[in-house]
Amino acid sequence: MSNTIYIEYRFKVAPLQPASDILIAELGELGFESFVEEETGILAYIQKEDWNKDILQDLHMLQNPNFKIEYSVKEIEQENWNATWEQNFKPIIVEDTCMIRAPFHEKKDVEYDIVIEPKMSFGTGHHETTHMMLQHLLSLNLRDKSVLDMGCGTGVLAILAAKLGANPIDAIDIDNWCYLNAKENVERNKVEFIQVFEGDVSLLGNKKYDVIIANINRNILLSDIPDYRTCLEKNGILLLSGFYTEDLQLITDKCSEVGLKFEKNLEKNNWVAAKYVL
Numbered sequence: 001m002s003n004t005i006y007i008e009y010r011f012k013v014a015p016l017q018p019a020s021d022i023l024i025a026e027l028g029e030l031g032f033e034s035f036v037e038e039e040t041g042i043l044a045y046i047q048k049e050d051w052n053k054d055i056l057q058d059l060h061m062l063q064n065p066n067f068k069i070e071y072s073v074k075e076i077e078q079e080n081w082n083a084t085w086e087q088n089f090k091p092i093i094v095e096d097t098c099m100i101r102a103p104f105h106e107k108k109d110v111e112y113d114i115v116i117e118p119k120m121s122f123g124t125g126h127h128e129t130t131h132m133m134l135q136h137l138l139s140l141n142l143r144d145k146s147v148l149d150m151g152c153g154t155g156v157l158a159i160l161a162a163k164l165g166a167n168p169i170d171a172i173d174i175d176n177w178c179y180l181n182a183k184e185n186v187e188r189n190k191v192e193f194i195q196v197f198e199g200d201v202s203l204l205g206n207k208k209y210d211v212i213i214a215n216i217n218r219n220i221l222l223s224d225i226p227d228y229r230t231c232l233e234k235n236g237i238l239l240l241s242g243f244y245t246e247d248l249q250l251i252t253d254k255c256s257e258v259g260l261k262f263e264k265n266l267e268k269n270n271w272v273a274a275k276y277v278l
Contacts, residue, residue, distance in 0.1 A: 005048040013041040019067040129241040132266040132273035142166040151216040155182030162191035218243040229258040241273035
């Protein structure tokens with residue numbers, strides 16, 4: 001059986017943010033499956049059978065005068081594509097106690113060892129928002145707490161919650177690839193009691209949780225905060241990320257409208273992860 005052929009785009013982006021995140025979102029809509037963040041931009045991959053030479057013709061970011069984006073293109077075989085992942089996906093350690101690594105990384109002596117096969121899903125811990133949400137979780141006592149990971153991506157946040165003693169745990173993502181990837185990672189980390197669902201906030205119904213995690217984006221958060229509030233137990237905790245520093249007040253105002261009190265936030269490279277309590 002022949003190897004799948006991928007097309008690799010190497011984008012050099014200036015300034016890096018928020019251009020890189022917007023670019024990734026637009027490329028995802030065009031069928032690009034996988035992204036690797038670099039210091040100067042991103043690598044983006046698409047299967048050759050889904051690609052055509054004019055695929056970037058209507059890409060808005062390339063016409064945006066606020067950003068300078070240059071790119072090069074080349075073909076890459078499946079085996080080399082996997083090697084590229086291994087070369088670029090580095091393990092990370094959070095608060096000296098939690099390690100996020102791929103299956104091909106050597107295991108270290110840490111309290112919480114999480115193995116993530118990222119594939120095309122968001123949530124390896126490398127992005128600022130995921131990293132800060134991991135920090136928030138590590139600061140909580142989650143023993144026997146019920147947890148919802150909304151927009152779970154790879155499932156990394158739900159998996160850490162499980163390792164911190166939370167149970168039961170639901171993880172939800174609207175993207176089919178993320179849903180499948182999260183299920184794989186749940187099995188890989190032997191926390192099969194995490195229930196993974198494909199869908200959006202409409203799945204929540206009358207469910208109640210002690211802690212709700214939502215690392216999505218500003219507009220979805222603003223829309224869904226009332227639903228999160230409805231699903232929070234008394235004295236529950238809501239952790240939100242996926243938005244910029246300048247959006248914190250907007251998010252906080254929305255939370256205040258439904259009775260959630262701002263407690264604290266973390267910031268990293270203009271990204272925010274905030275904690276609210278009921």
